[in-house]
Amino acid sequence: MTAAFAPTNSLPTMPEGWPIGSYDTYKKAQRAVDFLADNEFPVQDVTIVGVEPMLVERVSARLTWGRVLSAGAASGAWLGLFVGLLLSLFTTTGGLAPILIGMVSGIAFGLASAAVRYGATKGQRDFVSQSQLVARRYDVLSKPRNAELGRTLLMSIPQT
Structure with a gap:
């Protein structure tokens, strides 16, 4: 295994x-490290540290019975279709009957x-959201x- 792909310590350590x-x-920090790499800086010595982490939950939609049931029916239909296709492979008559039975059963189970x-x-939770870990600065x-070479290189990054 090369040093570039050696496993890191799995225990949490301070940077x-x-x-x-x-x-x-983070995008600007990533751009800085990419700039260092493009300029032959030994990036294996570099760490990006998120300071003051926050868990941000972005609400994307309101949940209603209609949304919940339609999503349940859709996921059940996919599961039922898969089971129905498997059943049709192992039945002697084949046809659409096992597929339809699988889908109807899947929809009922999903609902x-x-x-x-x-x-x-x-x-208590009538909304859909996505959580993301972000930091105040990187x-x-x-x-x-x-370090001194890195600072000098980063001062020469073209501003966009």
Whole structure:
């Protein structure tokens, strides 16, 4: 195994190095490290550290019984279609009957399971959201042996 792909320590450790740049978005920090790599900087000495992490939950839609049941029916239909196709492979008559039976059963199962899950929440979470871990800023650190060179290179990044 090469050093570039050697496994890292699986235990959480504090980052090491001196700050050579600080950015308000991960994309800008990533761009800085890419710039360093393009300029032959030893990027294996670099770490990007998210400072002041936050869990951000972005609400994307309101949940209603109609949405819940239609999503349950759709996922049940896919599962039923898969089971129906498998059944049709192992029946002597084949045809559409096993596929239709699988789909109808899947839709019924999907509707029932979605209704039970949503009903159990008792209206406590009537929305859909996505969670994301973000930081207030992203520091780029370098091991001390190359920190000064890293700072100098990052000062020459073209601004876009």
